[in-house]
Amino acid sequence: MTDAMPVGDRPVPLVVASPLDPALVDVIRAVDDRLEVMFDPELLAVPQHASDHLGVFRPLTREQDARWHDMLARAEVSFDFDRREPGSFARSSPNLRWIQAASAGLGQALQQYELDLSKVTVTSAAGVHAEPLSEFVIAALLYFVKDIPGLLQKKRERDWTRHTSRTLYGRRVAVVGTGAIGSRTIAKLQFLGVETVAVGRPPRPDEPARPERITTDRLVEVAPELDALVLTLPLTPATEGLIDAELIAALRPGCIVVNVARGKVIDEPALIEALQAGHLGGAALDVAWHEPLLPESPLWSLGNVLISPHSAAMAADQNARIVEIFCDNLRRYLDGRPLRNVYDPRRGY
Amino acid sequence: MTDAMPVGDRPVPLVVASPLDPALVDVIRAVDDRLEVMFDPELLAVPQHASDHLGVFRPLTREQDARWHDMLARAEVSFDFDRREPGSFARSSPNLRWIQAASAGLGQALQQYELDLSKVTVTSAAGVHAEPLSEFVIAALLYFVKDIPGLLQKKRERDWTRHTSRTLYGRRVAVVGTGAIGSRTIAKLQFLGVETVAVGRPPRPDEPARPERITTDRLVEVAPELDALVLTLPLTPATEGLIDAELIAALRPGCIVVNVARGKVIDEPALIEALQAGHLGGAALDVAWHEPLLPESPLWSLGNVLISPHSAAMAADQNARIVEIFCDNLRRYLDGRPLRNVYDPRRGY
Numbered sequence: 001m002t003d004a005m006p007v008g009d010r011p012v013p014l015v016v017a018s019p020l021d022p023a024l025v026d027v028i029r030a031v032d033d034r035l036e037v038m039f040d041p042e043l044l045a046v047p048q049h050a051s052d053h054l055g056v057f058r059p060l061t062r063e064q065d066a067r068w069h070d071m072l073a074r075a076e077v078s079f080d081f082d083r084r085e086p087g088s089f090a091r092s093s094p095n096l097r098w099i100q101a102a103s104a105g106l107g108q109a110l111q112q113y114e115l116d117l118s119k120v121t122v123t124s125a126a127g128v129h130a131e132p133l134s135e136f137v138i139a140a141l142l143y144f145v146k147d148i149p150g151l152l153q154k155k156r157e158r159d160w161t162r163h164t165s166r167t168l169y170g171r172r173v174a175v176v177g178t179g180a181i182g183s184r185t186i187a188k189l190q191f192l193g194v195e196t197v198a199v200g201r202p203p204r205p206d207e208p209a210r211p212e213r214i215t216t217d218r219l220v221e222v223a224p225e226l227d228a229l230v231l232t233l234p235l236t237p238a239t240e241g242l243i244d245a246e247l248i249a250a251l252r253p254g255c256i257v258v259n260v261a262r263g264k265v266i267d268e269p270a271l272i273e274a275l276q277a278g279h280l281g282g283a284a285l286d287v288a289w290h291e292p293l294l295p296e297s298p299l300w301s302l303g304n305v306l307i308s309p310h311s312a313a314m315a316a317d318q319n320a321r322i323v324e325i326f327c328d329n330l331r332r333y334l335d336g337r338p339l340r341n342v343y344d345p346r347r348g349y
Numbered sequence: 350m351t352d353a354m355p356v357g358d359r360p361v362p363l364v365v366a367s368p369l370d371p372a373l374v375d376v377i378r379a380v381d382d383r384l385e386v387m388f389d390p391e392l393l394a395v396p397q398h399a400s401d402h403l404g405v406f407r408p409l410t411r412e413q414d415a416r417w418h419d420m421l422a423r424a425e426v427s428f429d430f431d432r433r434e435p436g437s438f439a440r441s442s443p444n445l446r447w448i449q450a451a452s453a454g455l456g457q458a459l460q461q462y463e464l465d466l467s468k469v470t471v472t473s474a475a476g477v478h479a480e481p482l483s484e485f486v487i488a489a490l491l492y493f494v495k496d497i498p499g500l501l502q503k504k505r506e507r508d509w510t511r512h513t514s515r516t517l518y519g520r521r522v523a524v525v526g527t528g529a530i531g532s533r534t535i536a537k538l539q540f541l542g543v544e545t546v547a548v549g550r551p552p553r554p555d556e557p558a559r560p561e562r563i564t565t566d567r568l569v570e571v572a573p574e575l576d577a578l579v580l581t582l583p584l585t586p587a588t589e590g591l592i593d594a595e596l597i598a599a600l601r602p603g604c605i606v607v608n609v610a611r612g613k614v615i616d617e618p619a620l621i622e623a624l625q626a627g628h629l630g631g632a633a634l635d636v637a638w639h640e641p642l643l644p645e646s647p648l649w650s651l652g653n654v655l656i657s658p659h660s661a662a663m664a665a666d667q668n669a670r671i672v673e674i675f676c677d678n679l680r681r682y683l684d685g686r687p688l689r690n691v692y693d694p695r696r697g698y
């Protein structure tokens with residue numbers, strides 16, 4: 001879908017392809033009478049936790065499978081991806097023009113689907129995770145700066161001697177990635193008295209310069225003065241392995257690393273080595289190279305590591321927020337106005 | 350000292366009565382040539398941690414004791430209290446007109462000293478703890494809301510299954526005490542998207558109403574709608590036991606309590622019972638009824654309790670900030686202008 005045009009009077013078949021609360025499907029239905037919302041929880045994965053869009057698949061009977069493929073065949077709009085058969089999603093859905101993903105990041109997901117992006121627009125749920133993820137970043141930084149592990153140790157020892165920690169106030173923190181999550185994180189940190197360094201990708205030739213942020217190629221220069229490095233950037237070919245051994249070595253001793261981006265943006269073995277050697281003060285990791293994190297990973301047993309199993313974006317009201325974005329985009333789609341959060345293959349997000 | 354008047358040309362003897370970094374004593378000396386700063390670390394307590402103003406006392410030789418008493422006898426201004434002989438501080442210092450305390454809270458300290466407050470002005474270091482304490486409150490709230498204990502448990506079990514927690518964003522938090530610490534806490538919470546309820550003492554007849562805050566007598570009415578209750582109020586006869594069993598019972602189930610005030614503002618046995626019963630979601634306690642917290646206290650072994658041994662105000666740069674307040678007050682004292690943070694016996698802080 002390269003040209004947006006108003007839908008007019010025709011009906012718009014819409015499939016809900018990943019688990020969603022029925023009450024929120026009603027919210028989608030209420031957007032417009034032209035929408036033909038196809039939703040059958042029986043055919044979808046079974047969510048394993050609140051706001052789970054992956055879930056566990058049940059085998060479908062022949063009849064169920066036929067119904068599911070009929071839905072896919074008719075759908076012009078899809079809420080999220082059909083993860084049951086990623087490789088045949090495009091062939092099963094020849095009428096598909098737009099997929100609204102339920103995740104903020106798309107790079108990895110899109111590799112599994114053979115979508116013709118000249119025919120199908122993909123929009124992300126970028127922004128939905130900004131509040132919970134920026135909160136996780138603040139929680140993780142305070143966990144280390146206020147030395148909560150030290151407090152828990154004192155509690156185990158019933159030791160009431162004074163415990164001196166640092167303040168987050170006055171520290172210098174770089175936030176790599178200046179999308180919704182990074183921007184919200186920077187705003188919160190600044191309000192808490194933190195000196196922030198915003199780090200973005202180098203602008204393309206057709207883009208204006210952004211003097212308020214430094215570019216990723218200059219990160220190594222500021223690394224020695226950082227009390228913490230926060231990663232909120234998308235995973236793209238340009239960002240894979242961006243935080244490499246050289247950069248990690250350049251960080252100020254005692255620096256804290258918080259990764260709420262994707263595991264592959266960081267050289268995980270180099271990170272582990274720096275944590276083991278005591279070069280880094282701590283790491284809070286919401287993501288890993290291999291997920292689930294392998295049971296033999298040294299990260300599990302390192303005392304100065306906080307692990308969040310790709311859960312920092314999880315919040316009880318997350319689906320309601322994703323549906324808010326979807327409904328706004330649905331109105332734009334029906335009116336022929338440009339959609340928000342459109343995936344751009346050039347940028348990779 | 351009821352009337353402030355300019356000092357004129359006369360020298361002002363000033364004793365440093367609790368441990369302080371020599372570099373910061375130089376900062377005090379640099380304020381004005383009229384100051385005769387008496388500072389001898391040999392005569393003072395030995396600090397046990399950064400910014401410790403209590404310390405451990407060494408026995409003084411007869412000669413040292415004479416020197417110390419000579420200092421006290423001459424002092425017109427004292428930085429902090431002589432804790433070696435609290436009961437005789439007033440008699441030992443007949444010329445004393447002003448004590449600048451190194452702590453934000455004074456109620457308990459002043460009970461130990463027999464000071465004639467019509468002759469001696471006492472100023473607190475109120476404000477110095479606002480940054481570290483408000484940070485501790487945020488850290489503690491995020492610790493429980495983001496369920497860090499649950500993440501640590503999953504880490505011990507090497508369990509990479511999704512972990513759903515709540516957001517601090519959107520929660521409702523009451524902050525009892527609207528001084529420097531409470532106000533800074535409220536500002537931070539609001540920026541993080543928290544709905545705050547400011548709770549202050551009822552105004553005296555001569556004070557204007559403060560419509561932006563509710564008074565402590567109405568706390569029980571709002572209790573059922575609170576996700577967290579944060580205590581930053583001073584301990585006074587009016588606030589002792591303010592958070593009683595009835596109020597604790599009225600709190601919304603799962604409510605989090607954070608106490609950075611004084612242990613005695615809360616009914617500790619009732620708090621323990623509510624934590625044991627699972628009525629409260631957690632408690633972060635920087636203070637206790639008896640400090641050090643007794644080894645047999647059930648608080649040590651309760652999983653939903655974070656204990657900070659009266660340390661939340663501790664920060665590496667704390668003394669520098671206390672000295673900033675002192676220097677500002679010294680300039681006011683020398684000029685005969687009103688001092689900041691003057692202890693008011695009517696209010697009790």
